[in-house]
Amino acid sequence: MNNTERQEWLAHRKTGIGGTDMAGILNEGYGCRRKVFYDKVGAPPDHEEVVSNPMLRGQALEGVFLKEFFDRHGWEENRPCLPLNQQKEDWVLGTPDAFVGKDEESAIVEVKTVGEWPWKQLRKAGVPKREWEIQLNWYLYKWDIPTGIIWAGWADGWEFTKYELELDKDLAEACFSLAKEFWSDVSIAIAAGYTEPDDAPSGLNYERLPASDKRCKGCPWSETCQRGAVEEALRTPFDGEVTFVQMSSDPRWGQAATDYKEALFAKTMADEELKEVKSELQLLMNGRPAAEGDGLRIHHKPVVSNRFDTKGFRAKHPQLAEEFTKPTTSKPFKVYLT
Ligand code: SF4
Numbered sequence: 454m455n456n457t458e459r460q461e462w463l464a465h466r467k468t469g470i471g472g473t474d475m476a477g478i479l480n481e482g483y484g485c486r487r488k489v490f491y492d493k494v495g496a497p498p499d500h501e502e503v504v505s506n507p508m509l510r511g512q513a514l515e516g517v518f519l520k521e522f523f524d525r526h527g528w529e530e531n532r533p534c535l536p537l538n539q540q541k542e543d544w545v546l547g548t549p550d551a552f553v554g555k556d557e558e559s560a561i562v563e564v565k566t567v568g569e570w571p572w573k574q575l576r577k578a579g580v581p582k583r584e585w586e587i588q589l590n591w592y593l594y595k596w597d598i599p600t601g602i603i604w605a606g607w608a609d610g611w612e613f614t615k616y617e618l619e620l621d622k623d624l625a626e627a628c629f630s631l632a633k634e635f636w637s638d639v640s641i642a643i644a645a646g647y648t649e650p651d652d653a654p655s656g657l658n659y660e661r662l663p664a665s666d667k668r669c670k671g672c673p674w675s676e677t678c679q680r681g682a683v684e685e686a687l688r689t690p691f692d693g694e695v696t697f698v699q700m701s702s703d704p705r706w707g708q709a710a711t712d713y714k715e716a717l718f719a720k721t722m723a724d725e726e727l728k729e730v731k732s733e734l735q736l737l738m739n740g741r742p743a744a745e746g747d748g749l750r751i752h753h754k755p756v757v758s759n760r761f762d763t764k765g766f767r768a769k770h771p772q773l774a775e776e777f778t779k780p781t782t783s784k785p786f787k788v789y790l791t
Pocket residue numbers: 484485486487488660661662663668669672673674675676678679
């Protein structure tokens with residue numbers, strides 16, 4: 454999608470509720486109901502939304518992933534053959550990644566590209582993310598198509614998984630009725646010229662997420678919505694005394710942060726794998742105290758070591774312990790993921 458297309462798409466999104474909006478209205482995924490409200494009524498953002506590198510990668514890879522889907526599963530794109538459902542209201546939007554057909558069947562395909570860590574988590578969970586299900590159901594409902602496919606993949610490993618879903622009518626209808634109320638709030642706000650969801654007449658719950666919620670940190674309306682609470686949460690995450698210098702404007706920091714997270718991720722993966730392999734080796738040794746072969750030599754026997762019992766010594770000879778305790782200074786480098 455080039456810049457003009459993106460601007461057109463963003464403008465189109467203002468005219469109703471799409472699949473990702475629906476997930477946001479349910480406070481699922483990357484957004485929240487308040488955020489969707491601010492977006493739809495055109496509230497001026499406190500800062501522009503950052504289009505992250507993973508988002509750009511996702512957009513760039515969409516076509517590549519779709520081609521892989523077609524090659525592997527024999528579906529073909531068949532957008533023109535599908536009937537449009539005229540009964541849905543104009544504000545029910547939905548732009549799926551692909552309409553596909555095979556033999557007499559039709560389906561909607563939604564492509565998801567994920568990084569290595571979310572990919573492993575996804576495989577472990579064995580089910581698609583809730584926000585994806587909501588999004589796909591919204592499309593199925595809009596286009597009156599009973600079957601949807603989520604085609605998710607991890608590009609670096611060139612691994613994919615396919616989730617086939619049938620339209621969940623109860624979910625779709627519940628979403629529709631909630632979205633209708635929400636859209637009415639939005640339309641009234643636009644007509645009356647206000648932008649605060651708290652002023653909406655429907656009685657829908659527009660409760661804020663906790664300021665420490667990850668979603669609030671990058672939210673373009675975080676100041677308007679949380680009135681400084683997000684900044685406060687960022688400044689004082691541990692003990693209320695530490696003041697953090699904001700480094701995000703320095704691109705070198707961004708690169709170093711990315712490198713750190715990648716290295717940490719690789720280490721976590723390697724640690725986990727090592728743990729599993731160690732258990733396997735231990736199992737194969739079957740209680741033997743030593744084994745070797747194929748470049749490994751392993752000892753696994755009880756080792757007795759003598760350690761000085763500082764706690765016991767301090768309890769028994771507090772004065773002596775005091776006399777021989779010297780202050781030392783260290784400067785631990787502690788990194789937390791936020
Ligand atoms: S700051 Fe948080 S609660 Fe407020 S709109 Fe943004 S994501 Fe939602």
